[in-house]
Amino acid sequence: MLGEDFVRVLYIDLENRKADIRERKDLYKYLGGTGVAAKLLEENMKKGLPPLHEEQPLIISIGPLSTIFPVVTKAVATFISPHTGEYGESHAGGRLAMAMRNAGYDAIVITGRAHKPTYLLITDRNIEFKDARAMWGLDIEEVGRVVREREPGPGKRSIIRIGRAGENLVTYSCVNVDTYRHFGRLGMGAVFGSKNLKAMIIMGERDLPISNLKEYFKTYQEIYKKATQTDAMAKYHELGTPLNIKVLNAINSLPTKNLLQSTFEHADDISGERFAEKNLIRKVSCTGCPIGCIHIGQFRREFDKGYEYESIAVSYDHELVYALGSLLGIRTSDEVLEIIEEVELAGLDAMTTGVVLAWATEALQKGLITKEDTLADLEFGNTKEYIKAIDYIADRANEFYYTIGNGLNEAVKKYGGQEFALLYGGNEMAGYHTGYGFALGQTVGARHSHLDNAGYSYDQSAKELKDEEIVDYVIKEEKERNVLTSLCICLFARKVYDRPTILKALHSIGIDWTDDDLTRLGNDIFFTKLRIKKELGYSLENYRFPKRVFETPTLWGRMDEERLNRLLRMYIDRVEKEYEDWSRGQ
Amino acid sequence: MRIGVEVNDFFEKYGGKTGKFEMEIDPGFNVQKLLQKLNIPQDRVGFVIVNQKRVDFDYVFSEGDEVHILPFAIGG
Numbered sequence: 001m002l003g004e005d006f007v008r009v010l011y012i013d014l015e016n017r018k019a020d021i022r023e024r025k026d027l028y029k030y031l032g033g034t035g036v037a038a039k040l041l042e043e044n045m046k047k048g049l050p051p052l053h054e055e056q057p058l059i060i061s062i063g064p065l066s067t068i069f070p071v072v073t074k075a076v077a078t079f080i081s082p083h084t085g086e087y088g089e090s091h092a093g094g095r096l097a098m099a100m101r102n103a104g105y106d107a108i109v110i111t112g113r114a115h116k117p118t119y120l121l122i123t124d125r126n127i128e129f130k131d132a133r134a135m136w137g138l139d140i141e142e143v144g145r146v147v148r149e150r151e152p153g154p155g156k157r158s159i160i161r162i163g164r165a166g167e168n169l170v171t172y173s174c175v176n177v178d179t180y181r182h183f184g185r186l187g188m189g190a191v192f193g194s195k196n197l198k199a200m201i202i203m204g205e206r207d208l209p210i211s212n213l214k215e216y217f218k219t220y221q222e223i224y225k226k227a228t229q230t231d232a233m234a235k236y237h238e239l240g241t242p243l244n245i246k247v248l249n250a251i252n253s254l255p256t257k258n259l260l261q262s263t264f265e266h267a268d269d270i271s272g273e274r275f276a277e278k279n280l281i282r283k284v285s286c287t288g289c290p291i292g293c294i295h296i297g298q299f300r301r302e303f304d305k306g307y308e309y310e311s312i313a314v315s316y317d318h319e320l321v322y323a324l325g326s327l328l329g330i331r332t333s334d335e336v337l338e339i340i341e342e343v344e345l346a347g348l349d350a351m352t353t354g355v356v357l358a359w360a361t362e363a364l365q366k367g368l369i370t371k372e373d374t375l376a377d378l379e380f381g382n383t384k385e386y387i388k389a390i391d392y393i394a395d396r397a398n399e400f401y402y403t404i405g406n407g408l409n410e411a412v413k414k415y416g417g418q419e420f421a422l423l424y425g426g427n428e429m430a431g432y433h434t435g436y437g438f439a440l441g442q443t444v445g446a447r448h449s450h451l452d453n454a455g456y457s458y459d460q461s462a463k464e465l466k467d468e469e470i471v472d473y474v475i476k477e478e479k480e481r482n483v484l485t486s487l488c489i490c491l492f493a494r495k496v497y498d499r500p501t502i503l504k505a506l507h508s509i510g511i512d513w514t515d516d517d518l519t520r521l522g523n524d525i526f527f528t529k530l531r532i533k534k535e536l537g538y539s540l541e542n543y544r545f546p547k548r549v550f551e552t553p554t555l556w557g558r559m560d561e562e563r564l565n566r567l568l569r570m571y572i573d574r575v576e577k578e579y580e581d582w583s584r585g586q
Numbered sequence: 587m588r589i590g591v592e593v594n595d596f597f598e599k600y601g602g603k604t605g606k607f608e609m610e611i612d613p614g615f616n617v618q619k620l621l622q623k624l625n626i627p628q629d630r631v632g633f634v635i636v637n638q639k640r641v642d643f644d645y646v647f648s649e650g651d652e653v654h655i656l657p658f659a660i661g662g
């Protein structure tokens with residue numbers, strides 16, 4: 001809590017419609033974000049119960065710098081992932097961090113299951129449990145509209161909600177945050193669904209007690225300048241992350257058609273440059289960010305005969321263009337946007353949906369499944385059929401869609417095709433087939449996100465691949481990113497927030513930490529997450545990589561399976577040893 | 587001698603030429619000199635690909651080389 005030495009936690013019990021606030025001094029040493037959220041998950045999780053059991057908790061946390069410094073915009077959620085069955089963590093921007101800050105809560109812990117569909121109104125003055133029966137079944141856009149009409153606070157509130165996929169407990173359903181941002185990947189939407197929770201509206205008007213305004217303002221200005229007047233962040237604003245499409249394509253790293261290829265003959269037609277020319281209409285920002293990296297693209301759709309058109313705007317970025325573009329063989333930027341829209345409305349994670357559909361396309365081609373299963377003629381490049389399939393996933397239309405609604409791990413158990421199921425550590429692949437750093441990084445990352453440790457970055461900048469160095473990189477980078485995300489700094493601003501800048505910012509609001517404190521924090525969070533994973537039965541022993549990732553060239557040529565297995569072994573041995581030392585010291 | 591050059595749009599902000607074009611160069615001309623000529627700061631370059639292969643800044647061009655200059659891909 002700003003100006004205090006405790007973390008102010010709001011506990012909400014949906015079952016008994018009760019709320020409670022506790023001031024937790026003991027959590028202060030974790031700062032906030034991923035540190036506090038991991039700790040609160042550990043305290044509240046029920047390890048013997050399934051991920052979607054009503055007693056399992058859902059946590060959202062912000063940090064001490066949230067929204068009072070530039071680009072410190074993220075809220076971090078933790079939960080037990082219904083997708084992987086282990087540690088779940090997801091980050092989202094938008095207005096949520098600001099709204100939590102104004103409402104006066106550093107963290108929110110939600111447990112229980114509401115007796116009927118419910119939405120929560122959380123303000124600095126009260127918590128209301130409201131009837132959401134009429135909203136059940138609505139898509140992301142509709143539920144947003146209904147809430148906006150019914151509830152007060154435009155401009156100040158954050159509205160987070162789920163679509164049909166979350167209600168139907170699809171394990172990779174997401175929670176939409178203020179339309180253009182998401183808690184994606186590991187199934188937080190299903191956690192909402194399992195709690196009968198359709199939406200949350202958060203807002204407040206609390207003052208921000210900054211004691212040394214002069215120092216704070218000076219530090220703020222310095223950081224603001226660094227973010228806006230150097231080119232530390234410019235690329236995120238310009239073409240944004242879709243700048244990657246042409247680059248990855250040129251270096252054999254753009255996963256295409258279920259990674260049968262790592263270059264795409266239509267890459268130029270779905271490149272960041274093409275989106276900018278044809279579709280880009282504006283760029284928007286999370287609240288408190290001067291960068292504006294959220295690219296909004298528009299496409300035109302005929303909704304009726306007689307030249308009846310509507311124009312539709314959705315946000316796009318590299319991961320979406322990869323997963324719902326090249327990976328599915330989609331040839332135009334308009335069609336990519338059309339598919340993105342469907343995924344958005346249903347409330348699915350874009351990356352996993354794309355990877356699942358790419359697998360299903362190949363499984364259908366190979367005869368592992370039939371048209372009776374898929375109900376749609378899935379083939380690379382066929383936008384219309386993919387759009388149908390997305391709805392079938394969200395609605396769990398039949399047994400096949402029920403199964404793939406639990407992700408590829410479940411799908412291959414039933415239908416086979418493990419060798420071409422693009423999974424790393426149980427989570428569907430992100431859009432960088434760059435080599436060993438990426439492959440190891442996503443596999444071992446605490447939340448199996450490429451952003452846990454940026455292995456793709458190692459692959460690109462290394463002059464020569466050295467095994468020790470790769471393992472060292474992913475461990476160090478993950479610990480460092482734990483520092484950034486415990487402060488809820490957008491990872492795009494990692495070059496702006498180097499250690500001295502972080503310490504200065506903390507100091508300006510009265511938190512006198514040292515460089516060693518930050519190192520200790522990164523380490524503690526790293527191993528706290530590992531401890532949670534172990535408690536939940538997670539292990540990478542006997543892990544098998546899918547064959548496909550070795551068949552298709554990367555930036556470094558074809559990866560060698562033995563070498564990647566060796567890297568994984570080295571990683572496990574080193575982390576286990578460090579973990580023992582850390583546990584002893586606790 | 588002539589080489590084919592493709593410069594990613596990312597480098598537009600440094601004022602040099604981007605897109606695809608041909609260039610007349612002297613023998614001994616290497617990647618470093620090309621970057622200087624195109625006004626591209628070396629530390630902003632992720633990849634220089636010549637005839638589909640990644641090369642270093644000291645690579646010396648041969649007649650007919652096709653060179654592609656790109657930034658690093660970024661996390662997203």
Ligand code: SF4
Nearest residue numbers: 073285286289293490
């Ligand atoms: S850089 Fe983009 S994602 Fe990060 S805070 Fe700014 S607008 Fe949000």
